[in-house]
Amino acid sequence: MRIAIQGGRVIEPGHLDALADILIEDDKIVNVTRRAETESITPATDRRMQHDRIIDATAKIVCPGLIDMHVHLREPGHDYKETIESGCRAAAWGGFTAVCAMPNTNPANDNEQVTEYILSKAVQANFARVYPVGAISKGLEGRQLCEFEKLKAGGAIAVSDDGCPVMDDRLMQMALETAKRCGLLVISHCENLKLQAGGVMNAGPVAEQMGLPGIPNSSESAMVVRDIALSERTDAPVHIAHVSTAESVQAIREAKLKGIAVTAETAPHYFTLTDEAVREYGTYAKMNPPLRSAKDRAAIRTGLADGTIDVIATDHAPHAVHEKTVEFDKAANGIIGLETAVALGLKLVEEGVLSLTDLIEKMSTGPARILGLEKGIRMGGPADITIIDPDVIYKVDANKFQSLSQNCPFDGWRMKGKPVLTMVEGQIVYESGFE
Ligand SMILES: [Zn+2]
Numbered sequence: 001m002r003i004a005i006q007g008g009r010v011i012e013p014g015h016l017d018a019l020a021d022i023l024i025e026d027d028k029i030v031n032v033t034r035r036a037e038t039e040s041i042t043p044a045t046d047r048r049m050q051h052d053r054i055i056d057a058t059a060k061i062v063c064p065g066l067i068d069m070h071v072h073l074r075e076p077g078h079d080y081k082e083t084i085e086s087g088c089r090a091a092a093w094g095g096f097t098a099v100c101a102m103p104n105t106n107p108a109n110d111n112e113q114v115t116e117y118i119l120s121k122a123v124q125a126n127f128a129r130v131y132p133v134g135a136i137s138k139g140l141e142g143r144q145l146c147e148f149e150k151l152k153a154g155g156a157i158a159v160s161d162d163g164c165p166v167m168d169d170r171l172m173q174m175a176l177e178t179a180k181r182c183g184l185l186v187i188s189h190c191e192n193l194k195l196q197a198g199g200v201m202n203a204g205p206v207a208e209q210m211g212l213p214g215i216p217n218s219s220e221s222a223m224v225v226r227d228i229a230l231s232e233r234t235d236a237p238v239h240i241a242h243v244s245t246a247e248s249v250q251a252i253r254e255a256k257l258k259g260i261a262v263t264a265e266t267a268p269h270y271f272t273l274t275d276e277a278v279r280e281y282g283t284y285a286k287m288n289p290p291l292r293s294a295k296d297r298a299a300i301r302t303g304l305a306d307g308t309i310d311v312i313a314t315d316h317a318p319h320a321v322h323e324k325t326v327e328f329d330k331a332a333n334g335i336i337g338l339e340t341a342v343a344l345g346l347k348l349v350e351e352g353v354l355s356l357t358d359l360i361e362k363m364s365t366g367p368a369r370i371l372g373l374e375k376g377i378r379m380g381g382p383a384d385i386t387i388i389d390p391d392v393i394y395k396v397d398a399n400k401f402q403s404l405s406q407n408c409p410f411d412g413w414r415m416k417g418k419p420v421l422t423m424v425e426g427q428i429v430y431e432s433g434f435e
Contacts, residue, residue, distance in 0.1 A: 008057025065097025077106025112154025
């Protein structure tokens with residue numbers, strides 16, 4: 001199978017940003033050729049002899065396959081919210097060629113049998129690569145360390161107790177030491193449950209006016225500071241999940257300056273919304289960590305721009321309608337994000353926060369570097385490619401999502417730009433508007 005992607009703006013962060021043609025043979029990229037801007041596309045009919053398919057990517061962005069390193073696929077155990085199949089389909093439609101699957105399933109992914117089950121389902125679904133994240137502690141209970149070597153052998157790429165913090169400092173230190181030895185990344189959900197103290201939204205004027213208990217910034221940043229200290233002590237890398245506060249950004253910035261092996265991600269909702277959104281969207285603006293103040297959102301944006309925050313990940317968290325249409329304090333935490341992430345990222349570019357290259361880096365080669373994956377548009381590399389139409393204007397319709405759930409505050413938003421083709425290992429898993 002030979003596929004040519006022609007005439008697109010090919011962006012390989014740090015290496016290439018030019019009009020170029022890409023040739024794919026089976027599962028590999030075999031050629032990348034720059035073209036002069038004036039050169040026109042060879043008519044498809046002339047080349048049909050040599051290629052099984054020619055994709056005209058004129059006026060489109062062609063970039064390394066996007067990687068979402070924070071996704072809840074909900075299977076096993078909660079397949080009424082999402083299945084591995086529906087989640088991977090949503091990933092493909094959202095331009096993602098790979099996702100990391102968080103372990104807070106039922107049973108939790110705390111042993112290699114669950115890891116292998118997730119991988120087998122992902123292969124069946126055949127929409128996106130799935131990299132399972134194993135649990136740090138058995139049952140995510142924060143007491144007993146999982147067997148990291150077995151998780152790794154089963155196919156886990158990282159470990160995390162995401163959804164629950166590891167409150168025990170000693171256990172977290174052991175996790176970092178053991179993970180380093182096994183070659184696994186530790187992804188930390190930073191939340192101090194004692195400081196969190198039963199809050200359900202960001203602590204501040206909005207929570208006070210709404211009569212809801214607040215979650216202070218310190219419940220996140222205190223744990224970020226702890227994890228940085230443990231990373232420094234053990235000389236093991238730590239990746240901070242879903243950063244939401246200005247204090248966390250500052251702590252990570254200072255740690256990086258000191259050369260500590262800390263990396264960080266934020267999610268589109270933290271750079272797009274503030275806690276004011278709770279008034280408008282109710283439980284569809286409830287997540288953990290919560291949406292914060294305008295000052296925090298500005299700090300997140302600065303952190304993305306100056307490189308403190310390496311990655312944009314969605315924290316895609318599907319929930320059924322009945323889990324969201326309840327009183328605010330009883331509603332489940334989280335929103336889905338796979339199918340709106342690219343558009344929200346492009347808003348940052350339009351607003352001048354990030355360059356297009358930086359955005360793509362934070363959604364593809366950035367996570368690949370942190371996870372130790374081979375990625376990028378280069379000869380001989382795997383043909384994982386995303387094509388984005390940056391100009392198409394449309395309204396988000398959550399009813400048309402591939403995800404089984406619709407818990408999305410961005411439903412009805414006017415957006416500019418969306419993925420139009422997703423290719424995994426040379427196979428087109430999603431396309432829209434090419435034929
Ligand atoms: Zn989390």
